Amino acid sequence: MLEFFKKKQVGPSKTVSEKRIKDFQEIYNSFSNDQSIDQASRCSQCGIPYCQIHCPLNNNIPDWLKYIAEDRLEEAYEISSSTNAFPEVCGRVCPQDRLCEGNCVVEKAGFGSITIGSLEKHITETAWEKGWIKPIVSSKKQNQKVAIIGSGPAGLAAATYLIEYGYDVEVFEKNDRIGGLMIYGIPNFKLDKSVVIRRHEWLKESGVIFHTNCEVGKDITFDDLEKNFDAILISTGVYKARSLDLNTKKVNNSVPALDYLIESNRVGLGDTPSSNLNLNAKNKKVIVIGGGDTAMDCVRTAVRQKASDVICLYRRNKENMPGSAREVENAEQEGVNFKWLSVPSEIIQQNDIASSLVYKIAELGEVDESGRRSPVDTDIKETLNSDLIIEALGFQPENINEKFNTNLNLTGWGTIKVDFNKFQTSNPKVFAAGDIVRGASLVVWAIHDGREVAKTIQHYLENKKIKKAS
Numbered sequence: 001m002l003e004f005f006k007k008k009q010v011g012p013s014k015t016v017s018e019k020r021i022k023d024f025q026e027i028y029n030s031f032s033n034d035q036s037i038d039q040a041s042r043c044s045q046c047g048i049p050y051c052q053i054h055c056p057l058n059n060n061i062p063d064w065l066k067y068i069a070e071d072r073l074e075e076a077y078e079i080s081s082s083t084n085a086f087p088e089v090c091g092r093v094c095p096q097d098r099l100c101e102g103n104c105v106v107e108k109a110g111f112g113s114i115t116i117g118s119l120e121k122h123i124t125e126t127a128w129e130k131g132w133i134k135p136i137v138s139s140k141k142q143n144q145k146v147a148i149i150g151s152g153p154a155g156l157a158a159a160t161y162l163i164e165y166g167y168d169v170e171v172f173e174k175n176d177r178i179g180g181l182m183i184y185g186i187p188n189f190k191l192d193k194s195v196v197i198r199r200h201e202w203l204k205e206s207g208v209i210f211h212t213n214c215e216v217g218k219d220i221t222f223d224d225l226e227k228n229f230d231a232i233l234i235s236t237g238v239y240k241a242r243s244l245d246l247n248t249k250k251v252n253n254s255v256p257a258l259d260y261l262i263e264s265n266r267v268g269l270g271d272t273p274s275s276n277l278n279l280n281a282k283n284k285k286v287i288v289i290g291g292g293d294t295a296m297d298c299v300r301t302a303v304r305q306k307a308s309d310v311i312c313l314y315r316r317n318k319e320n321m322p323g324s325a326r327e328v329e330n331a332e333q334e335g336v337n338f339k340w341l342s343v344p345s346e347i348i349q350q351n352d353i354a355s356s357l358v359y360k361i362a363e364l365g366e367v368d369e370s371g372r373r374s375p376v377d378t379d380i381k382e383t384l385n386s387d388l389i390i391e392a393l394g395f396q397p398e399n400i401n402e403k404f405n406t407n408l409n410l411t412g413w414g415t416i417k418v419d420f421n422k423f424q425t426s427n428p429k430v431f432a433a434g435d436i437v438r439g440a441s442l443v444v445w446a447i448h449d450g451r452e453v454a455k456t457i458q459h460y461l462e463n464k465k466i467k468k469a470s
């Protein structure tokens with residue numbers, strides 16, 4: 001260990017931009033075993049590991065790095081998977097520059113962080129290859145049933161732990177495929193769909209029952225779930241798009257980011273393209289509005305769909321973007337043009353079609369509640385021609401009580417109100433986790449919530465059994 005003095009930080013090789021924009025393949029290749037040993041041995045085994053402190057899952061990173069460096073990958077996998085239900089997903093999609101790697105002591109000392117995310121991916125991909133990942137067989141049978149509504153990362157992580165604890169688990173998913181945003185939101189070039197499908201198959205083999213095309217409130221009532229299950233977990237995520245507040249009439253070619261990404265992912269999975277041609281960027285001048293990871297997913301998808309021009313408009317500057325710096329760099333390499341400090345002010349349209357977007361140049365003002373400097377409009381206006389506007393302005397929750405015909409306490413933002421220590425809602429039998437509780441957030445936080453809510457559901461169900469027996 002402590003080799004960071006001698007060995008340089010080397011990430012996994014990346015397909016060159018000219019080649020990678022021709023398809024939707026993942027752009028990062030995997031480490032060879034020798035490379036992984038080399039890179040893991042750079043870790044200084046800190047007494048206070050800031051990498052671990054800043055990992056939402058509190059992964060025991062120093063220990064698994066040590067095992068990799070000693071070529072003891074099976075042990076590394078045991079440790080890594082003890083806190084993370086889907087390490088191969090986090091290794092691919094976490095914004096490591098803001099989490100574990102951004103806080104690595106070696107990074108702070110100016111030597112380049114330990115490449116934690118890529119090593120985490122390497123451990124788990126090796127575990128799959130070598131057959132170390134077996135279907136879960138629980139040592140006990142609880143004879144209690146849990147219904148999970150939604151099959152995104154929070155729901156699937158909870159299912160993983162609950163099946164391990166011995167419960168019967170059924171997942172109700174309104175879409176035709178399992179995975180939530182991991183299957184329909186995140187593009188293939190960041191997370192290959194086979195990675196998500198493999199976990200779905202593994203959970204099925206472990207005994208989780210999946211009901212697809214089954215929307216609670218439509219195809220099955222929430223009441224039915226309450227009658228037939230001992231506990232219910234709501235992990236539906238947040239899908240309602242925030243829209244541009246420009247007092248415009250209907251604009252057919254200004255579309256929400258998620259509609260656009262879902263269509264692209266569906267086509268990639270072999271579905272028939274939708275008849276809505278505004279969901280394809282081919283040969284179009286595209287403007288994506290927003291500065292988060294979803295905006296980066298959109299611009300990079302548009303490049304791969306062979307848009308004639310892709311511009312990202314963001315109201316703050318590069319340093320104050322909420323998304324991962326690595327994703328911005330990838331987008332720049334792929335030919336995306338960024339217009340920083342640009343605030344949309346008007347859509348010029350004829351009939352229902354936008355022909356251009358007017359935006360105001362902003363200056364940076366004071367730091368706002370997000371901790372970033374807020375944009376202040378100037379009166380300088382610019383205009384951009386556009387055939388397609390994609391709005392990546394964040395998500396908000398749908399009204400769960402209306403959808404499910406329930407009466408759960410909600411927060412002022414419309415998310416489900418829970419006791420954060422237990423993820424329990426105002427109905428003690430009903431739990432909620434992931435974005436529907438915390439608002440739109442990272443996959444790794446959803447996995448965290450799935451892990452934690454599984455523990456509290458177990459506690460609740462054990463108490464229920466004890467009460468019944470006494």
Ligand code: SF4
Pocket residue numbers: 054055056057058059061084090091094096099100101116117120444
């Ligand atoms: Fe880093 Fe994410 Fe892995 Fe945690 S889960 S170690 S933040 S890549």
Ligand code: SF4
Pocket residue numbers: 042043044045046049050051052061062065103104105106107114116
């Ligand atoms: Fe290793 Fe960096 Fe974590 Fe320290 S902070 S234990 S050097 S990965």
